[in-house]
Amino acid sequence: MSENNTPNQNAQTQQPLSGKSVAFLATSGVEQVELTSPWEAVIAAGGTPALVSTEQGDITAMQGDWEHGESFPVDHHVGSVESSAFDALVMPGGTLNADSLREDEDVLRFVRGFFEQHKPVAAICHAPWTLINAGVVEGRTMTSYSSLSTDLKNAGANWVDEQVVVDEGLTTSRNPDDLDAFNAKMVEEIAEGKHEGQTA
Known part of the structure; x- marks a missing residue:
């Protein structure tokens, strides 16, 4: 620790998500590494992650679209929890996961709530499918x-081929190749808190 850093300042630097949920x-069908890697990044930054799902009990992840991965315990059913209970939202990808979530009205209500409250949202891979159905991508x-690019453009988004935006x-x-950059920016945006330009 340098002489210019007090212990409190150093702790804050190391734990930027302290106190944030x-x-x-x-x-089920979520891309496993897109769930576990950001989850671990939130914990490492001092935050508290919680798994919200359309299912009860456990969900089964996938490694790619064909190979079953591990199971993960659900903390909250999406129909029984509000976006106001959390500081931010992370949406992992996986084709089956995203295709299922985007048809669920409770999911769309939950997602829209974060935008209406100007809270940070992070979405990777196929997850923006759900953002399209929630009606929150126009002008963003x-x-x-890559296969979602036309869908996003048709919904009014400015789609770019970059590692993280x-x-x-x-x-x-x-x-998944973008996860290091995704996790870093996700933590940074959640630490900053609400953004007035983040709106439904």
Whole structure:
């Protein structure tokens, strides 16, 4: 520790998400590493992650679209929790996960709540499918898995092919190869708190 840093300042630097609660929205079919890597990054930054799902009990992740991964315990059913209970939202990808979530009205209500309250949202890979259905991408600059680019453009987003894109509290990335950059920007945006430009 340098002489210029007091212990309190150093602790704050190391724990930028201290006291913050972060919802992870996922169901079975979620890309495992896109759930576990950001989850670990939130914990490492001092935050408290919670798994919110359309399912009860456990969800089963996937490694790619074909190989089953591990199971993870659900903390809250999406129909019984409000976005106001959390400081931020993280949306992992996975084709099956995103395709299921985007058809659920409780999911869309939950997601819209974060935008209405100007709270940070981070979405990777196929997760922006759900943002399209929630009606929150128009006018936003963002990226995603490449096959979603036309869908996002048709919904009014400015789609770009970049490792990570940040637009007023909305952080997006393309695929698992981008996770280091995604996690860093996700933590930074959550630490900053509400963004007035983040709106439904």
